[in-house]
Amino acid sequence: MATVNIQQLRKNYGAIPVLHGIDLNIADGQFVSLVGASGCGKSTLLRMIAGLESVTSGAIELNGRVINDISPKDRDIAMVFQNYALYPHMTVAQNMGFSLHLRKESPARIDAAVKETAAMLGLSNYLDRYPKALSGGQRQRVAMGRAIVRHPQVFLFDEPLSNLDAKLRVQMRIEIRTLQRKLGTTAIYVTHDQMEAMTMSDLIVVMNAGRIEQVGAPIEVYDRPANLFVATFIGSPAMNLIEGVLEHDENTSFIKVGSQRIALERHIDLAASSPVVMGIRPEHLTLAEVPETGFSLPFTVDLIEPTGAESHVYGRCAEAPMVASLSRRDDLKLGQAIQLRGRCEHIHVFDKASGARMA
Numbered sequence: 001m002a003t004v005n006i007q008q009l010r011k012n013y014g015a016i017p018v019l020h021g022i023d024l025n026i027a028d029g030q031f032v033s034l035v036g037a038s039g040c041g042k043s044t045l046l047r048m049i050a051g052l053e054s055v056t057s058g059a060i061e062l063n064g065r066v067i068n069d070i071s072p073k074d075r076d077i078a079m080v081f082q083n084y085a086l087y088p089h090m091t092v093a094q095n096m097g098f099s100l101h102l103r104k105e106s107p108a109r110i111d112a113a114v115k116e117t118a119a120m121l122g123l124s125n126y127l128d129r130y131p132k133a134l135s136g137g138q139r140q141r142v143a144m145g146r147a148i149v150r151h152p153q154v155f156l157f158d159e160p161l162s163n164l165d166a167k168l169r170v171q172m173r174i175e176i177r178t179l180q181r182k183l184g185t186t187a188i189y190v191t192h193d194q195m196e197a198m199t200m201s202d203l204i205v206v207m208n209a210g211r212i213e214q215v216g217a218p219i220e221v222y223d224r225p226a227n228l229f230v231a232t233f234i235g236s237p238a239m240n241l242i243e244g245v246l247e248h249d250e251n252t253s254f255i256k257v258g259s260q261r262i263a264l265e266r267h268i269d270l271a272a273s274s275p276v277v278m279g280i281r282p283e284h285l286t287l288a289e290v291p292e293t294g295f296s297l298p299f300t301v302d303l304i305e306p307t308g309a310e311s312h313v314y315g316r317c318a319e320a321p322m323v324a325s326l327s328r329r330d331d332l333k334l335g336q337a338i339q340l341r342g343r344c345e346h347i348h349v350f351d352k353a354s355g356a357r358m359a
């Protein structure tokens with residue numbers, strides 16, 4: 001097992017900076033997801049940990065030992081790739097045992113390790129097959145088995161489920177998380193799918209343009225996003241953002257949105273008349289009566305998406321796009337003007353200028 005500590009890690013391609021001083025501490029046995037939009041640097045960071053990309057500056061430590069200049073094969077780190085990277089001319093058993101073969105382990109040791117791992121992954125009946133005879137999910141299991149059989153200190157996953165269909169992705173993410181917990185191995189998982197990150201991780205690292213925006217437990221990142229980027233990236237549908245102006249009255253702060261003046265539960269340490277952004281998650285909006293500590297916003301219905309248990313209702317509030325996730329199946333009509341209500345405790349406030357969370 002292992003701890004991974006990253007200190008002021010930078011990566012340049014020529015004169016172009018890609019990673020801008022990454023600091024990250026990963027505890028032994030943690031499952032950590034790196035999330036962000038395409039091109040944010042998450043896969044580059046993963047490949048640097050694996051040793052597949054050089055370090056421009058900074059340090060990567062494995063159990064306190066700097067591994068910047070150690071070759072990939074000597075880092076005791078196993079990586080599972082997006083495209084499986086299986087050898088097509090080798091059987092499942094040969095693919096899974098190949099790393100042990102390179103280590104010159106005995107045939108008996110390799111056979112025992114492969115069979116043990118195959119049983120764990122439900123691959124015992126496929127050991128003599130070639131990759132072309134396997135489904136996508138089975139190929140992904142073989143790729144995982146090839147990593148597991150080595151008993152590495154760290155697992156690295158580079159968007160391993162992106163080639164699978166939606167149902168199989170859900171099944172495989174459960175299997176990966178269950179397996180990682182059973183083995184207790186530190187895991188770093190790259191994904192652009194924030195739902196994967198939310199459901200699988202002990203810790204989420206939200207990246208943007210080569211920088212870390214926030215690190216925290218999934219619920220912490222969801223409930224208290226550090227800035228506007230995190231607020232809009234984590235959550236589906238995304239958080240609603242409405243521009244307003246901050247006002248103060250003795251010890252109470254208000255947000256003025258159009259003609260509405262919404263009282264906040266907390267005093268916001270920002271000058272009066274400052275432009276702010278009010279955030280409210282779609283599931284915190286309702287058609288019910290205004291609660292005692294609540295607010296009401298005018299809303300015009302533009303689109304209704306039934307999903308079964310609830311409906312996503314898209315529309316406009318003060319000319320800003322907005323969506324509500326409503327559990328009630330009310331007979332709403334396109335173009336209908338309604339009132340959406342919520343509790344003040346669910347409001348997030350961001351400074352419009354910096355994007356930083358204020359409350």
